[in-house]
Amino acid sequence: MRIGVAGAGTAGLVTAWLLDPCHEILLLEKRGDLGGNARTVRVGAGDRAQYVDLGVHEVSDQFALWARLVRSVGLGQDSLLSVPASRTLRHTDGARPYLVGPHTPEADRGREVILGPAWDALGCLGREASRWEEEGLGEEVTVAQASDWTTLNAEMKHDVVHALPASVFGCGIHDVAHLAARGVGGFFAAAQPSAQEAASMHSLRGGTQELARALAGQLNTAEVRLRAPLHRLESHSDRFAMVEADGRRHLVDAVVLAVPPYAATAALQSLAGCTRLRSALDAFTYQELVYAAHLDPFGMPENRRHWSTTNVTVHDGWSETTLWYGPGHDADVFVSQITHRGTPRRQVARAAFRAPLPTPAAHWARRRLTEHSKEGLYFAGAYTRTLDSQEDAVASAVDVASDLAPESPRLAQLTTLCQEA
Known part of the structure; x- marks a missing residue:
C-alpha cells in the first residue's frame, strides 16, 4: 500500500517509522523542519552550547513507550539527561514563595525548602488525581464536579490546585x-x-x-516533503488524492492525518462523507501559548535559594512557568511562558503554539472520531487520546500502525518490550 501521512511532528514521524518496513510512505510537512511542536534552539557556541526546547519539554519517568522509542532509534543512555522535577510556586504579590519543593540532596545544599500549606495542597491534588484514575472517572466529568477540596482554603485552591494545571495547559x-x-x-x-x-x-x-531527526534518519523508503502543507483531500476512485497548497497531487491508498484538529478539518472540507468527522474536530478548543528562551532570570524568584527546575508564577488570574535548565545543563538558560506577561531582556528565541484543551467536549470529539471513522482515513496525535503528552503522541501512532501494519517488526519491538517492562 501507499500511505500518505500529513504532519511530521512526533505522531506523524513515529507513524511513518512504524509503517516504513511494510508500506510505501509519503510524508508531507508544512514547516521547513521536522518535529511539529518540538522546537529545539541552540544557545551559546562551541563546547558550552546548550540545546533547549520551546513547547515540548521534559518527559516523565512513566513514559515507557517514549523511552523505548528513544532506545529503538539508537539514542543511548548518554543522550538522556535526568532532571529533578523540583517546583517553586509564588505569587507576584508576595516576596516569599508559597512553595519551594525539594530538589536533589546534592543541589539542595544552600536551598531553602518551603513546604507548609502549599505542599499539603499539592499532595491533595495528587491524591484526588489518583482517585480519578483508580475509579475510572468518565472523561466528561469536570474538575469542579469531581474534586473534593474541602480541606483547603480558597487561597490554596486557587493559587495551588488550580494554578498548577493552568500552568500546564496555559488557560486561565x-x-x-x-x-x-x-x-x-x-x-x-x-x-x-x-x-x-x-x-x-x-x-x-x-x-x-x-528524536525527530533520528526517526527520519531511519526511514528507508519513505518520501519526506518539507514545506509541503496538505491543502485538501479528495476522493479518487477507491483511493485518496492528497493535494498540496501549490496544487501538486499525490494518490495514496490510505491517509493518516497527524496534524492538529483544526488543520485536519481544513483538509477534509472537500472530502465527501466527512460531515460528522468535521463536526467532531471542530469541538476541540485551544489556548494560544507563547514561549521564549532567554538568558536573564526573568520569571525566577529574586532569591536564588528558591530556584527550582520548574518555577510557577501566579499573576492576574494566570499561572505561567519558567523552566531553569541549570539542573541538567549546568547553565543559566531559561524557557518561559510569556503569553500574559512581559518579555525577557535577553531573549534568544520565541515560538507560538495552539494547544488543545482537555475539555469534556474534547472527550466527546475523540469518541465521535472513532464512531464515524471513514475507511482508509486515520487520525494520529496526542489529542486522539487522554493526555496532551509525548507518550500519548507515540501511543496514537501505535494505534494506527496496529491497524495498517500489524506485522511491522518495529511495532512488535516497541510494544512487546514495553509490555515486558
Whole structure:
C-alpha cells in the first residue's frame, strides 16, 4: 500500500517509522523542519552550547513507550539527561514563595525548602488525581464536579490546585474547574511527593528534535516533503488524492492525518462523507501559548535559594512557568511562558503554539472520531487520546500502525518490550 501521512511532528514521524518496513510512505510537512511542536534552539557556541526546547519539554519517568522509542532509534543512555522535577510556586504579590519543593540532596545544599500549606495542597491534588484514575472517572466529568477540596482554603485552591494545571495547559486559573478531570489529573496522579527528594524527569541532551531527526534518519523508503502543507483531500476512485497548497497531487491508498484538529478539518472540507468527522474536530478548543528562551532570570524568584527546575508564577488570574535548565545543563538558560506577561531582556528565541484543551467536549470529539471513522482515513496525535503528552503522541501512532501494519517488526519491538517492562 501507499500511505500518505500529513504532519511530521512526533505522531506523524513515529507513524511513518512504524509503517516504513511494510508500506510505501509519503510524508508531507508544512514547516521547513521536522518535529511539529518540538522546537529545539541552540544557545551559546562551541563546547558550552546548550540545546533547549520551546513547547515540548521534559518527559516523565512513566513514559515507557517514549523511552523505548528513544532506545529503538539508537539514542543511548548518554543522550538522556535526568532532571529533578523540583517546583517553586509564588505569587507576584508576595516576596516569599508559597512553595519551594525539594530538589536533589546534592543541589539542595544552600536551598531553602518551603513546604507548609502549599505542599499539603499539592499532595491533595495528587491524591484526588489518583482517585480519578483508580475509579475510572468518565472523561466528561469536570474538575469542579469531581474534586473534593474541602480541606483547603480558597487561597490554596486557587493559587495551588488550580494554578498548577493552568500552568500546564496555559488557560486561565478559573478555567481549570471546567476542564475534564481525567485530562488534568493524568499529569498529577501520583502519591504524596517526597519531602526529601524530587522525582526525576528526562530530556534529550540534543533537544526533542533530536528524536525527530533520528526517526527520519531511519526511514528507508519513505518520501519526506518539507514545506509541503496538505491543502485538501479528495476522493479518487477507491483511493485518496492528497493535494498540496501549490496544487501538486499525490494518490495514496490510505491517509493518516497527524496534524492538529483544526488543520485536519481544513483538509477534509472537500472530502465527501466527512460531515460528522468535521463536526467532531471542530469541538476541540485551544489556548494560544507563547514561549521564549532567554538568558536573564526573568520569571525566577529574586532569591536564588528558591530556584527550582520548574518555577510557577501566579499573576492576574494566570499561572505561567519558567523552566531553569541549570539542573541538567549546568547553565543559566531559561524557557518561559510569556503569553500574559512581559518579555525577557535577553531573549534568544520565541515560538507560538495552539494547544488543545482537555475539555469534556474534547472527550466527546475523540469518541465521535472513532464512531464515524471513514475507511482508509486515520487520525494520529496526542489529542486522539487522554493526555496532551509525548507518550500519548507515540501511543496514537501505535494505534494506527496496529491497524495498517500489524506485522511491522518495529511495532512488535516497541510494544512487546514495553509490555515486558
